Amino acid sequence: MPVATRTGLDGIPAYRQGRSPEAANGLEPYKLSSNENPYPPLPSVVDAVAAAVGSMHLYPDMSAAALAAAVAGHWNVAVENLAFGAGSVEVAAQLIHAVASPGDEVMFAWRSFEAYPVLTTVAGAVPVPVPLDVSGGHDLDAMLAAVTDKTRVIFVCNPNNPNGAVLAAGAVEAFVAAVPTDVLVVIDEAYLHFNVDPGTAVGVDLFRRHPHVAVLHTFSKAYGLAGLRLGYAIAQPELVENLRKAAVPFGVTALAQQAGIASLAAESQLQERIDVLVAERERVYAGLLDAGMPVLPSQANFLWVDSREGTTALASLFEEAGISVRAFAGEGMRISVGTPAANDRVLAVARAAAGAVSGGVA
Template identity: 70%
Template sequence: LHRYPAIAAEQLKEALALRWGVGVENIGLGAGSVEVASQLIHAATDPGDGVMFAWRSFEAYPILSTVAGAVPQPVPLTADGGHDLAAMAAAITPRTRVVFLCNPNNPTGTVLTASAVDDFLEKVPSHVLVVIDEAYVHFNRHPDTAIGMELFRRYPNVAVLHTFSKAYGLAGLRLGYAVGPRQLIETLGKVAVPFAVTALAQAAGIASLEAEDELRERIDALVAERRRVFAGMLDAGLPVLPSEANFLWLAAGADTERLARLFEDSALSVRAFPGEGLRISLGTPEANDRVLSTARTAASLLAPQH
């Protein structure tokens, strides 16, 4: 660890290029996909340019945009927690330079279908970069989902974001990447922090790509737990949304903070968005049992008072 990591991370890029059937020149790396998202915004915008995203979605989008000197362009979600692609297409201005599509969406877990994204991309000007953020792609079992890599191969203004933080379990090592057009990836290299991807992260990424069988077992177990917890929360009477990620969204409105305290009292860490809802990540079966027990208590608190 006294030596600097390979600044270009050639071995990891080669492994990723082989995994996806693209060129090494199409791979850009960073310290987590959030850092690569920052690179994309810096590379594609000038001060005052617009960065569009659904809202609520990944909470780093507006922060990264503002830090880069860009202008956040949030577009409200639909009533069922999905992207309103028609409204997003209509909201594109001459200053819009980047659009983020989070699929599955964080924190609602909803999915963008292939046909809907195709229709959207046909309406987007060719100079606008569309980033398909697939941080939770491994957990997505929706039969009609949009697939980022297919869109990258068909549209010259599409890039795809992936991370090793979720399914691969390397959140503490900070490793993410973009697959994009060669010229864009070259620009990312000019705005990236040198040596941001550590030697340990590079080695772990390569090892993870060689452990696909174990990865599938981990994902299958989590998806089974997701279905069990989702069904249990519905049975308890809670307004939880179907999810294709590793979490569930509980729309709790004004009761959000009260319910968050209830989960915390059961030694469960949930992500509360005051006035909106809770994102409840799937954990071990034992922890998920506690989620369901707490959910039943929460449902009784939310029951109408007569």
């Protein structure tokens, strides 16, 4: 007899990792499907990790004290406001586990980060996806209307993955003020550093004004540490205590902690790379528009092409050119901003595709 497994897991879609590209026609393949930073880690970050390698026979500091002090200084919060995890996705899981009991509801806009419904269901809670509005933004009025006495957590993703849409400060402030104070609002700012919209909502400002707000940050994107797995929440100390209980013990390695500290110390060098990626995002956006693609403006390190029924055909053209993108059949595709060479190829494919793909592609 096979091992009996927990009921309900069958209905959970497995989290899909961005595809790796096939080498095509002798071209260097480019992976633009996971919103990774295309630049290698800074030498100072590599050195810090290398220095910690010799201690890998020891368990890491579970409190991540030195990293917590650095992050607390960076955001001007207390170390008691910080909970770390193996990537912000693990911290998102901690937040759900710490707050939602089985049968409680976890709300998020949809489409948004693919892990939200998966983590919610694994925690035994009920996902409540609320469709984006026609322009691709969070429909905050509809989300407010969907709050019930079972709602425990609301994820607000700014800028939103996968379309890069940004939420205005006033709109989120009004939303948070209207959400009952016993419901946790999580502002997921994985792409914070790429967001140069002066009117954007800022998670840490909301956190300072509203005790029922938590902020989710990651070292995976702008800091380029996706492979080391490091993220954190900024939240009230009582919630942080429960997040630590819900965390996988020793989930944040010493190497990740050292890399985080070194990254915060290298902020100005990292900013140069961020500036390049933001400039490249704008170049690719303009080029895609020029090629007739229905691309949306984005404040993240990726762009959304609203290709709808033309998505699968268009995605194959990118694949054939050695570029993997994140395609959602019938909806559209997300293309990460890569190196200038990768972005040049994206634009060349888009220009060649003009007219070759019908459907939602203009």
